[in-house]
Amino acid sequence: MACQSVSAVMDEQALLGLNPNADAPYRQRLQALAYFEQLKESQDAWEVCADALAKGIYDDHVKFFCFQVLEHQIKFHAGLSAAQQQLIREALMKWLQNQLMNAQPEKAFIRNKAAQVFALTFVMEYITLWPKFFFDILNLVGLNPHGVDIYLRTLMAIDAEVVDRDIVHTPELQETRRNTLIKDSMREQCIPSLVESWFQILTAYQQTHPELTCQCLEVVGAFVSWIDLNLIANDFVNLLLSQMSMEDLREEACDCLFEIVNKGMDPVDKTKLVESLCQVLQSAGFFNIEQEEDVDFLAKFSRLVNGMGQSLVLSWSKLVKSGNVKEAAETLHAVEAKVPLLLQLLVHEDDDISTNMVGFCYDYLHVLKQQAVMLAVMKKLTYDDEYNFENEGEDEAMFVEYRKQLKMLLDRLAQVSPELLLEAVRRVFTSTMRWQTAPFMEVEVAIRLLYMLGEALPVSHGAHFSGDSAKTSALQDMMRTQLVSCGVSGYQHSSVCLEFFETVVRYDKFFIVEPQHIPNVLMAFLDQRGLRHSSPKVRSRVAYLFSRFIKTLKHMTAFIEDILTRIQDLLELAPPQENGFPALLTSDDQLFMFEAAGVLIVSGESPVERKQVLMRSLLAPLTDAFRLLLAKLLQESVEERQAALADCLSHAVGFARTSKAFSNKQTVKQCGCTEVYRDCLHSFLPALSCPVQRGALRSAVRSFLHRMIICLEEEVLPFIPAASEHMLKDCEAKDLQEFIPLISQITAKFKRQVSPFLQQIFMPLVLAIFEVLGRPAEENDQTAALEKQMLRRSYFAFIQTVAGSGMNEVLANQGAENIERVLFTIIQGAVEFPDPIAQKTCFIILTRLVELWGKDGMVGFPDFIYKHIVPACFLAPLKPTFDLSDAQTVLTLSECALTLKMIHLKRGSEFIQFLQHEYLPSLQVTPEISQQELCQVLQQPDVKVLKNYIK
Structure with a gap:
């Protein structure tokens, strides 16, 4: 049921019970609360409240109550008419105007509630109805202290509504979008004016109204996270730094600087900002902790130092991840420079001050831990004085093995943090390449580390200098400014010389990118540093490396x-x-x-x-x-x-x-x-x-x-x-075995061009092979047996090459007796010798010969097929040495199936008849198998069926 319309005059008497300081009886309090609820729910009561605020004639608890009713109306009653919204705006501005004329400011609880209502109105109306919200307020308040106070409180209330991450906002997407839209509009329309107003307030009131100045510093700290830092750059920061020396302002100034340092930024810019702040703070004496007696300020200052330290470590981590090695090194140097200050604050007797440093301390230890492992591994890679380079014995071999294990460890570290390894190597390498006074083992290990980077970094070989990544520039820089140009190739120790040339060749692609360095490196290869070095070991290795270098470039x-x-x-x-x-x-x-x-x-x-x-x-x-x-x-x-x-x-x-x-x-x-x-x-x-x-x-x-x-x-x-x-x-067996591949190469490459020569040499070669194979040998002479086996394989491979090169005339023109002799050796190879590699080759040759001569080729060959080739196809698999668990034997069986398939292709039904009526019965094979199965399978077009059946 809609509430009754309330009286157009505020019943102040009825509200007395809401005054927390009044001595009202319990009944009066209940009466006041009921009246309050009635006003909140009434459709027009808020207008009475707005009017009351504009007039400013009631006492504090009534004013507070009026603001509460307005707050309720703005929050929970959407759909006010334009005239009603205008009324609220006018009432608020009238109330604010009254503040400027009052001698005394309102009580703090009223000012806070007023700021909340201003902020709510802003959130609801800024984008659509009241885009000049801030300009209207700033024009009205000017530099009036009461007005500035309300303005600053309103800004903090807006931060709470729109930005503050510590306040739980509703997770609704609509509210997130609204807040983003408000911030975008503010950045576009009014933030520069707000920043200017803050600067004026900070400057105007720092001596006379420290509480307003502190309030303003809090506002700057709250807003800095999402506005353009350039707006509060030099002048602002300088002002803050000067306020660090003012007793009433220093803690708030510290907090404000902390918020600026905490702002999300590009890591390089963040490092520059922190370093410039540190420089000023240090020269102003803030780092002299022992001279500071104000522990409350030191608690704030330690929080600022912790923030600067953690920001630097985070920047370093980002730079390392993105591979900006040079900037990462500079940032790490900045982190390390803060360690003395970190330790001073960490050991301070006041626990609050010490506790504030724990975050930075933990982050720095994490960096140190990674670095320490890497530096320890690098140190352990170093040769000791006793290593004998000219006469390496067991101890030296053990160290070389140990070095390999360390390299694997370094590779693992590179997988975890490749950029950190790159940076660590760069630091060691850069400091050691002032090599004139460094011992050889340090110079050698520095170059060795540069070499190892090539394998440790996840970049394919040769890609180290393509593209424009920071890794590329770091490696390129080490190659250019140090290794190639610093003269270390002339170091008088063989280990350093060798490491220099190994690394030059490891990164030979560098010289494609920067060919201007080739002449210097070539000279090092060619003179007493390389090919004419006093150590034979160096000369020998350099000869190989020189060849590789030339081949690449x-x-x-x-x-x-x-x-x-x-x-x-x-x-x-x-x-x-x-x-x-x-x-x-x-x-x-x-x-x-x-x-x-x-x-x-x-x-x-x-x-x-x-x-x-x-x-x-x-x-x-x-x-x-x-x-x-x-x-x-x-x-x-x-x-x-x-x-x-x-x-x-x-x-x-x-x-x-x-x-x-x-x-x-x-x-x-x-x-x-x-x-x-x-x-x-x-x-x-x-x-x-x-x-x-x-x-x-x-x-x-x-x-x-x-x-x-x-x-x-x-x-x-x-x-x-x-x-x-x-x-x-x-000839010996070995001579022939090595000669056959030469003839096979000629046959395969030149084919018909060498046919006359092959016809001429064929039988002399075959007879020479037969002669060697026929020589008697000791029964247990394994070497001779193996040589003969290899020669037999070479012989069959040669016949396969001749048959497969389309030069059947080479075989055909050898005379009937010689051809028969060769054919029998192939049948023998397919069946007699338990050598599946040779057997497979023999079946390939038989398939090819059936293809060439099986239909109407060589006289007498069909007879040979039925008398010798078909039996070979069955007898070979029936041998006890035919082992189907061996992969080569399985391949032999496949070739055997292909031979049968080719015979059927060339001889057709005649072959099927021969199998059914002559050959298979002679093997005592039942008619079911011979007639119904094998012959049917043979006639199917897909040879796989036959292969599987035979198996």
């Missing part, structure tokens, strides 16, 4: 001829030492040097003619020396000297494999080097017929031929017949 056209001139003496083929002076590089090291030289020549941008000249000048001295040494070997009678010479000749052939530098884009022909390699072949092939040290020489020349088949294409063909003739003379 390749295009060094500007330096090619200079490099080739400087390494010329290192490329000389050194004959076996007679004078006791070892060469600078071993033969293995020289191999890397020749590879590097080849890559330089081929990848450079020189014209074809120049490439040919450079390649000839590289390889001609090699072939000249080879001819002389080969002549010397033929005359040498001492076996030890023969072996040394053969070894030297083998290395010479190996060095000529500079052909590795060529590619599909840069072929031998395109580079004009065909003639150079043909000359090499002319020089090397005579070694095949050398009667002494045959194994080593043949192996080397055969490897070279393999390479030339790829590089020279058909230009190599004229050399093959003579080479083959030499290699088939006086």
Whole structure:
């Protein structure tokens, strides 16, 4: 039921019972409460209250009551008319105007309630009806102390309604949206004016009205979290810092600075802000804790210091996560600079002051803990004085193993915090690269750490210098400003030298990004720091690293001829030492040097003619020396000297494999080097017929031929017949086994081009194989048995290559007797020998031969199919050695099924008849299986069905 309309005059007598200080009897209090509830629920009572407030004639408890009724109306009665809303606004402003003229301000409880009602009105009407809310109030109050007091209280009430995170707001999305909209509108329309008003208040009243100044500082602290910090930048902060020295204001000024420091900001800007504050506070003497006697102020100051410390640690953590190593290092330095102050406040006798520092202390310890583990691992990586680099024994081996474990630990740390590791390494590395006075073990471990970063950081190799991430810039900076430019490559200790070159090659992509550093590094490789170092160990490793460096960077056209001139003496083929002076590089090291030289020549941008000249000048001295040494070997009678010479000749052939530098884009022909390699072949092939040290020489020349088949294409063909003739003379099993892949490679690559040659060599090769396989051997000679098994496999693989290359004429033209002999060896291979790899190859060959000759090919072959191939398909799986738990045997069975399938494809129903009426009955197989199952399965198009059935 709607409430009765109340009297247009306030019944002040009825409200006496609401005065908390009145001595009203209990009955009067109940009467007053009932009247209050009646007014709240009445539709027009609030108008009486508004009117009463505007007139300002009632006592305090009635005024308070009137504000409560208005508050209730604004909160719970939406849908006031425009005229009614206007009435509320006018009443509030009239009440405020009265305050400006009163000699004494209202009681605090009335001012607080008034501020609440102003704030509620603002929230409801600011965006739609009262956008000039603040301007109206500011214009009215000016710098009147009573008015400023209400203005500041209203701002705090608005903060409580719209922003304060400590107050539980309703979780409704609508209210969140409303609050966001209000803040956005305020930022756009009035915040600069509010900030200006605060500055005026703080300046005007700091001497005369400290309580208003403190109130204003509280407002600034409340609003700073969501307004643009630039608005309260320098002038404001300077004012606050000056107020830190004023006794009545210092605690509030401290709190306000705390809120500014706590504001969410970009980590770099936050560090700058905190550092500038600290600088001013320190120079003003605030850090001299022992001289400060005011513990209440120190409690506030310790909270500020804690906030600054925690803000710095948070900024550092963000910078570390985003990989801004330089800024992170500066921020960490700022954190560390606060530690003395942290400790002074932490040990203060007042517990409140000490407690305030716990947060910063905990955060800093967390940083220290991570750093301490990393620094401990880094320290343990360091060699000790007793490590023997020239003669490494058991102790040294144990340390190397220990280092590997430490590296794994460092990798794990990098997974947890890659940026922290990057920063820790940067600090160690930067401080140690003033290397002139540092001991070798510190310099070595600093470079080692830079090297380790490459694997520890989660970046794929080569991607360390692509993109523009901060990690990239940190690594790039360490490479550029320290490792490559600081001269550490000249450090007089082999471990440092080696670590320098390892790291340069680890980050070889850096030189693609910054090629200006290549000349310096090349010089280090080529002079006494690298390839001409006093330590053979260093020289050897640098030769390999130099080759890798050249392969990565390749295009060094500007330096090619200079490099080739400087390494010329290192490329000389050194004959076996007679004078006791070892060469600078071993033969293995020289191999890397020749590879590097080849890559330089081929990848450079020189014209074809120049490439040919450079390649000839590289390889001609090699072939000249080879001819002389080969002549010397033929005359040498001492076996030890023969072996040394053969070894030297083998290395010479190996060095000529500079052909590795060529590619599909840069072929031998395109580079004009065909003639150079043909000359090499002319020089090397005579070694095949050398009667002494045959194994080593043949192996080397055969490897070279393999390479030339790829590089020279058909230009190599004229050399093959003579080479083959030499290699088939006086063969051992191993010789043949290694020769067959060469012939198979030629067959597969050139096919019909080599058909006449293959027809010619086929039987000599097969007979040589038969002869070796037929040689008697000791019963328990495992080595001989294994060699024969491998040779048999090679033989079958060769037949497979010939049959599969579409050159059936090679087999067909060998004469009936020879063909039969070869075919029987294949049947024998498929059935007799318990070697599933060879058996599988034999069934592949049989399938191919049935495909070639099974229908109307070679005379007599259909007979051979029924007499030998079909039985082989059944007898092989029935052997007790045919083990279906072995994967290779399962593959053999599949090939066997394919052979049967091919026979059916070529011979059709004739084959089915043969199986049903002749072959399967001879095996005592029941008709059900022979007729209904196997033959039906054979006739199905899907070969998988047959494979599964046979299994």
